[in-house]
Amino acid sequence: MSQRYGIIDIGSNSIRLVIYEKTEHGAHRVVDGSKRSARLSSKINERGELSQEGINVLIETLKVYQLLAKQHQLDALVPLATAAIRNAGNQAEIVEQVKQATGLAIRVLTGREEAEYGFLGMINSLSVQSGFLLDIGGGSSELTLFLNRKIVHTFSFPFGCVSFNKRFDSKNGLSDVDLDALKSEVLQAMSDHEWITRYAHLPLIAVGGTARALGKIHQAATDYPFSQTHNYPLASQSVLELFHELRLLPQDKRKKIAGLSKDRVDVIIPGFAILTTVFQYIQATHYIICGAGLRDGVFHKLFFPEQPLQQNPLDYSVENIIALHTAIPHAHTKHISQLADQLLSCLMQHDSSKEIFRVYLNTAARLYRIGATIEYYHYEKHTFYLIVHSHLNGLTHKEILLVASIASFRSKGKAKAELKDYGQLISNEELDTIFRLGYVLQLAAALDRSETQSIQQMELKLEQDKLIISVTAAQTDLELESHKVKEIATDFKKQWGIKPVLQLNHL
Numbered sequence: 470m471s472q473r474y475g476i477i478d479i480g481s482n483s484i485r486l487v488i489y490e491k492t493e494h495g496a497h498r499v500v501d502g503s504k505r506s507a508r509l510s511s512k513i514n515e516r517g518e519l520s521q522e523g524i525n526v527l528i529e530t531l532k533v534y535q536l537l538a539k540q541h542q543l544d545a546l547v548p549l550a551t552a553a554i555r556n557a558g559n560q561a562e563i564v565e566q567v568k569q570a571t572g573l574a575i576r577v578l579t580g581r582e583e584a585e586y587g588f589l590g591m592i593n594s595l596s597v598q599s600g601f602l603l604d605i606g607g608g609s610s611e612l613t614l615f616l617n618r619k620i621v622h623t624f625s626f627p628f629g630c631v632s633f634n635k636r637f638d639s640k641n642g643l644s645d646v647d648l649d650a651l652k653s654e655v656l657q658a659m660s661d662h663e664w665i666t667r668y669a670h671l672p673l674i675a676v677g678g679t680a681r682a683l684g685k686i687h688q689a690a691t692d693y694p695f696s697q698t699h700n701y702p703l704a705s706q707s708v709l710e711l712f713h714e715l716r717l718l719p720q721d722k723r724k725k726i727a728g729l730s731k732d733r734v735d736v737i738i739p740g741f742a743i744l745t746t747v748f749q750y751i752q753a754t755h756y757i758i759c760g761a762g763l764r765d766g767v768f769h770k771l772f773f774p775e776q777p778l779q780q781n782p783l784d785y786s787v788e789n790i791i792a793l794h795t796a797i798p799h800a801h802t803k804h805i806s807q808l809a810d811q812l813l814s815c816l817m818q819h820d821s822s823k824e825i826f827r828v829y830l831n832t833a834a835r836l837y838r839i840g841a842t843i844e845y846y847h848y849e850k851h852t853f854y855l856i857v858h859s860h861l862n863g864l865t866h867k868e869i870l871l872v873a874s875i876a877s878f879r880s881k882g883k884a885k886a887e888l889k890d891y892g893q894l895i896s897n898e899e900l901d902t903i904f905r906l907g908y909v910l911q912l913a914a915a916l917d918r919s920e921t922q923s924i925q926q927m928e929l930k931l932e933q934d935k936l937i938i939s940v941t942a943a944q945t946d947l948e949l950e951s952h953k954v955k956e957i958a959t960d961f962k963k964q965w966g967i968k969p970v971l972q973l974n975h976l
Contacts, residue, residue: 470493471490471491471492471493472490472491472544473488473489473490473491473500473541473542473543473544474488474489474490474491474543474544474545474546474547474768474771474772475487475488475489475534475537475538475541475543475545475546475547476489476547476549476764476767476768477531477534477546477547477548477549477573478549478551478763478764478767479509479527479548479549479550479551479553479554479575480509480551480552480553480606480607480608481508481509481510481551481552481553481606481607481608481609481629481631481632482506482507482508482509482510482606482607482608482629482630482631482678482736483504483505483506483507483508483607483678483732484504484505484507484509484527484530484531484534485502485503485504485505485764486501486502486503486504486534486537486538487499487501487502487764487768488500488501488502488537488538488541488543489768489772491772492792492793494792494793494795495792496789496790496792496793497768497772497789498789498793500541501537501541503533503534503537505530505533506732507523507526507527507530508607508631509523509526509527509553509554509607509608510552510553510607510608510629510631510632510635511631511632511634511635512526513553513556513557516558517556517557517558518557518558518559519553519554519557519559519563523553524562524563524566524567527563527567528566528567528570528571531548531567531570531571531573532570532571534546535571535573546573547576547767547771548567548573548574548575548576549575549576549577549578549763549767550575550576550577550578551578551583551606551608551609551763552580552583552606552607552608552609552625552627552629553607553608554575554577555577555578555579555580555609556608556609556627560577563575564577580609580611580624580625581623581625583604583606583609583611583625583763584602584604584611584612584613584620584623584624584625585620585623585766586762586763586766586767586770587602587604587611587613587676587762587763587766588602588613588615588620588623588766589765589766589769589770589777589778590676590761590762590763590764590765590766590767590768590769591674591676591759591761591762591766592615592618592778592779592782593761593765593766593769593777593778593779593782593785593862594699594700594759594760594761594765594782594860594862594863595674595700595757595759595761595782595862595863596781596782596783596862596863596864597618597672597674597757598616598617598618599615599616599617599618599671600614600615600671600672600673600674600753600757601613601614601615601668601671601672601673601674601747601751601753602614602615602673602674602676602759603673603674603675603676603680603743603744603747604675604676604677604762604763605629605630605675605677605678605679605680605740605743605744606629606630606677607629607630607631607632607736608628608629608631608632609625609626609627609628609629610625610626610628610629610743611623611624611625611626612624612626612659612665612747614664614665614668616668618778618780621664622662622664622665624662626655626658626743627658628654628655628658628743629740629743630678630679630736630737630739630740630743631736633651633739633740633742633743634735634736634738634739637650637651637739639716639720639735639736639738639739640719640720640735641719641720642716642717642718642719642738643716643738643739643742648716648742651739651742651743651746652742652746655742655743655746655747655750656746656750659747659750665750665751666751668751669751669752669753670752670753670754671751671753671754672753672754672755672756672757673747673748673751673753673755673756673757674756674757674759675744675756675757675758675759676759676760676761676762676763677762678733678740679733679736679737679740679741679743679744680744680758680759681698681758681760682728682729682730682733682737682740683703683708683711683741683744683756683758684698684701684703684758685698685728685729685730686711686715686726686727686728686729687701687703687707687708687711687728688701688728689726689727689728690711690727690728692893693893694890694891694892694893694894695857695866695869695870695891695894696857696858697760697866698758698760699758699759699760699761699860700757700758700759700760700862700864700865700866701757701758701866702755702756702757702758702865703755703756703757703758704755704756705748705749705753705755705756708741708744708745708748708756709745711741712738712741712742712744712745715737715738715741716738716741716742720734720735723737744756761862781863782862782863783828783832783861783862783863783864785862786859786860786861786862786863787832787835787836787861789860790836790839790859790860790861791835791836794839794842796841796842797836797838797839797841797842798838798920800920800922801838801917801920801922802834802835802836802837802838803835804917804922804924805834805837805910805913805914805916805917806830806831806834806835806913808913808916808917808924808927809830809831809834809909809910809912809913810827810830810831811927811929812909812912812913812929812936813826813827813830813906813909814827815929815931815936816909816936816965816967826902826906829868829871829872829875829902829906830875830906830909830910832861832864832872832876833872833873833875833876833906833910834876834910834913836852836855836856836872836876837852837876837877837910837914838852839851839852839855839856839876840852840853840854840855840877843855849877849878849879850877850887852873852876852877853873853874853876853877853887856869856872856873856876856877857869857870857873866894867894867895867899870888870891870894870895871895871899871902871903874887874888874895874903874907875903875906875907875910876910878903878904878906878907878908878910878911880960881904884900884903884904884907885900888900888903904964905964905965908957908960908961908964908965911957911961912954912957912961912969914953915950915953915954915956915957916938916940916950916954916971917950918949918950918952918953919944919947919949919950921943921944923942923943923944923947923950924940924941924942924947924950925940925941925942925943926940926941927939927940927941928940931967934962934966934967934968935967935968935969935970936965936967936968936969936970937970937972938954938969938970938971938972939972939974940971940972940973940974941974942973942974946973947971947973950971951971951973954969954970954971955971957969958970
């Protein structure tokens with residue numbers, strides 16, 4: 470039986486509801502969500518308290534979210550608050566008013582808890598071993614050092630893009646004087662933590678609204694062909710140029726920047742200023758934009774308590790996709806992934822590229838029939854689309870395209886046509902990789918054309934221009950398999966220079 474959970478993230482800039490579903494097959498997905506740009510940190514008065522206006526906005530928003538929760542018949546609704554309420558002098562009064570008006574008991578996260586949840590959301594979605602994680606919120610920002618996928622140090626800055634914008638008004642751009650003052654405050658906060666300077670030359674993973682906006686603006690400016698900002702790498706110089714271009718623009722002109730949403734026009738400059746200052750101080754190698762964060766971490770921690778941290782994000786996301794598409798013939802795809810791996814090991818036994826190619830091929834083999842859950846006829850094109858638009862965590866955008874093209878491979882011409890809009894990411898060398906691995910997957914699928922997993926043992930031998938495939942099978946013949954191998958043999962030889970020949974050994 471499926472279960473649904475709602476997480477309300479009461480941030481300093483926005484209040485978000487995300488509704489997750491855990492299916493009866495163990496998969497999870499987001500099924501609904503809502504966002505309100507409440508700007509609670511801008512409603513803090515001179516006494517450091519959230520004004521009654523701000524409390525009323527919060528209560529009104531939570532009541533709307535309760536209506537959505539009722540519609541989805543949630544098993545649990547979890548409201549969490551970060552810096553705006555955490556730092557408010559009237560925190561207890563806010564929590565009590567919300568309780569009285571809505572019945573919801575807000576859990577106020579500490580800065581460390583916020584950082585830990587953000588780290589968990591990020592680390593479960595990226596195949597990165599070590600680095601710095603920076604989450605720029607509206608009223609606070611968390612910097613975390615992780616090594617070998619474990620948190621080593623973390624601390625919370627008492628400022629964010631909204632609170633800084635309140636002090637360093639960037640309506641007409643950010644002056645050199647204000648930029649220097651802002652940077653000085655960020656640098657002073659970091660100088661209190663001597664461990665930061667001991668770990669230079671690591672990537673800076675950026676999460677949160679500022680990070681996502683950076684990715685969208687840069688992608689729009691460069692006509693980037695891929696539709697995700699998650700796991701989007703950026704070079705230091707590109708970000709600096711974009712920041713200095715934006716900080717000179719008044720707000721009315723900023724509204725016209727492609728990729729920048731209306732609710733972030735006024736706070737994007739202080740957010741970028743924090744991001745670039747931290748990057749330079751820690752001497753990071755490059756930026757990585759991460760689309761997962763606090764809410765995802767909370768979901769994993771609360772609803773997968775037995776194993777909230779995943780050591781292999783790619784395997785985890787592939788298993789999740791498979792569990793979401795129950796019509797995939799799992800026994801068949803698992804069998805051909807094993808056959809494909811064995812074929813590749815023989816064909817590339819002395820090639821250093823073999824290990825990463827095994828990852829691409831295994832992922833493609835396990836997902837190659839996903840398109841048939843939409844329609845069997847022409848399922849390959851649906852497979853390509855679904856893989857490109859699924860969360861294949863742990864792969865770069867280029868690698869997702871490679872996997873999608875291998876999984877949907879029919880012929881060289883069709884693969885080229887499918888990738889014509891992605892020329893910025895796919896080179897001729899990568900096209901050749903797609904062709905080679907695509908034919909290996911075709912051969913593996915041919916060896917289980919009957920989808921009965923009859924082959925119990927397979928031995929491979931290279932003889933001059935032939936690949937001898939000697940198999941032991943449960944069936945007395947492999948007529949379907951033999952026919953299919955012969956059908957693709959000519960094209961396979963054109964790509965690999967050897968012709969596959971199937972030989973059956975009887976039990």
